Amino acid sequence: MSWLALLLLGVGVADLLAAARPGLRWVPGLLGAALSVTAGLLAGFVGPDLAALAVIAATVVAWDAVAGTAESTPVRARRTLAVLALPAVALVALSGFASPVAGALGAWLTWMQVPAISGRGAGGILMIAALAVANTATGNRLVRLVLVSIHAQPPRLDGREGVAPASERLRGGRLLGPMERLLILGFGAAGYVEAAAVVVAAKGLLRFPELQAAARSEPRAVDEVTEYFLVGTFTSLLVALGSVVLLA
Template sequence: MFDPTPIVDTIATAALFLSLAGAAAVSIIAYLRPRALFVWIAAGALAVALMCASALSTSVADGFGPLLTVLALTIAVFGGSPAAGTALQLAMGASVAPGLHGGILITSKPTTDAERQGLVAAPTQEVLRGGRVIGILERIAAAGSIVAGFPEALAIIVAVKGVGRFTELEAAEARERFIIGTLASLIWACAAGLVVHLAVR
């Protein structure tokens, strides 16, 4: 009796590599030239890669594991930042001004009587500085933990990031951006890592 499984696996493997390579290429473009369209294209290609990886009846050949991992980490690192930016834009628009060091400018709590009465504007301060670098490290760690089959590490990643940002989350704007940006970044990185985990299982 004819068994179509090898043919299906061959097609799924080819589609997996093509979609993953496409997602990696568009993720790099989205990182260099942030546009929501590029993020959606990369997200679509990543979704196709996830479906192909889950459709495989056996794992891909051992020699292809490192290539899949490199592609997935590329997607996680480069695509996560524009993905988080797109999520923030959808959720909050341009409601806060960007700072000079990658953070956002928020108004400090009034400390003088004049500031409390609205006679003098309260000073602004930049919070969530260095978010791009922190995001890159976070996504490398998240995708790597999924590839390695150790998702428990995600709790450590979130805890370290939360503790490091704790003192900056007093303002509502900072809390909202932190939650939305972190979740979008982690979901993106975990999806990229999950492709490899499913393909080499």
Template sequence: MSWLALWLLGAGLCDLAHSVRPARHLPSAVGAAGTLLFGLLAGLSSGADLAALPLLAGAVAGWGYLVTFGFGRGRAPMALAGYAVVTGLLLLIAQQAGAVGGAFGRWVESTPLPVLAERDPEQVLLLLAVLVAQMSTGNVIVRLVLAATGTVNPGKGPDATSTLKGGRLLGPMERVFIVGLGVAGHATAASIVVAAKGLLRWPELQARRDAATGPSIDDVTEYFLVGSFVSWLWALGGLVLLA
């Protein structure tokens, strides 16, 4: 699974770079460089690994450009399909990837952290990749799904309001929390996060029921439900990879 981990990690770094500084070529360069760097630190030096690393870096760089392209009108499904195809292919050929070792493996073996010491280096690399993927990549996937399904964003348009503020910050926080609970063996407790978010958003959703202007309660509720469920499924998908 080391190739899959590098893909998730590289794409995650690319999306993080774009969220910090949305320059034209910088996010793709950061993601590709991060993929190569972590691949070398992980000791992936077999013939297959050395052939795969440039391809993975190229795929990550392509993802950086595909995200920007995907936010154009009617293009979101293409971006989602691109991410899904690369991920699915890497899952199919996961057994061809080399074992994780090198400097990264030595660090894992010497770390005093119990949650890492109980895992082999490949599992730790995948855990790191899944956590990074919960950050900006999770937000990107949610936005692409919302765009692909035509779900109205209540924060945009002529009748825009400040409805549902903070989603881009709360989303990564809740996804990381869900993954953390799952890794710690408390996956059931993740339901508390889901319930708490619903309760916290309930007054805000209800406030739109009698509003004379701005988006309707139906639009806001749909936006909240679609975005939340995609976000939760993204976190749960990460836990499936770690199982």
């Protein structure tokens, strides 16, 4: 899974840079791709790994190029999801050809001796780092793209005057989402996946007053807000639980 880890690392870094500095065109993708390729070379990748690194770099750049405008229409959102999903599936399907993480990067990852992850080996540590990065800004972007693709969140548009989009009526998602995903990832890495239920319950309790307020102020809009909350929450949880599966 070292190829997938490098893809997630590059995409995650690119999305973090794009979120921090929205005006940087192409730069986040190029930096994310450069980081993935550099990490792969430092890991001692050779042969088929070099072809995989080329695919990873191209995917990171392409993702960054299209993701910025992907939320404008449902069709663009679906295409953008495919830009990331198809190469990721291909890298997993061919992961048997991947070399183990070694070289200078592998030596450094095992040398760090972080107690919680020291027993996982260099490849496992790289995957944990990549998943932690990808579950922040990239996780948020994936959730928004899924919402837009199924019309649960009309992208930057809600034609009804005086009615704010669901994303504005349920605030804090861009912060709560990464927090819940990182908590679930941490629980999974520690072997306590069942603790994820606590995270889900806490989020439900936090959002319940806002859902009630939406129902009182705009009865016809409550279905939209509820759909936004449920689809967004379950998509976020699937991203986090999928990350835990990759750590198993």
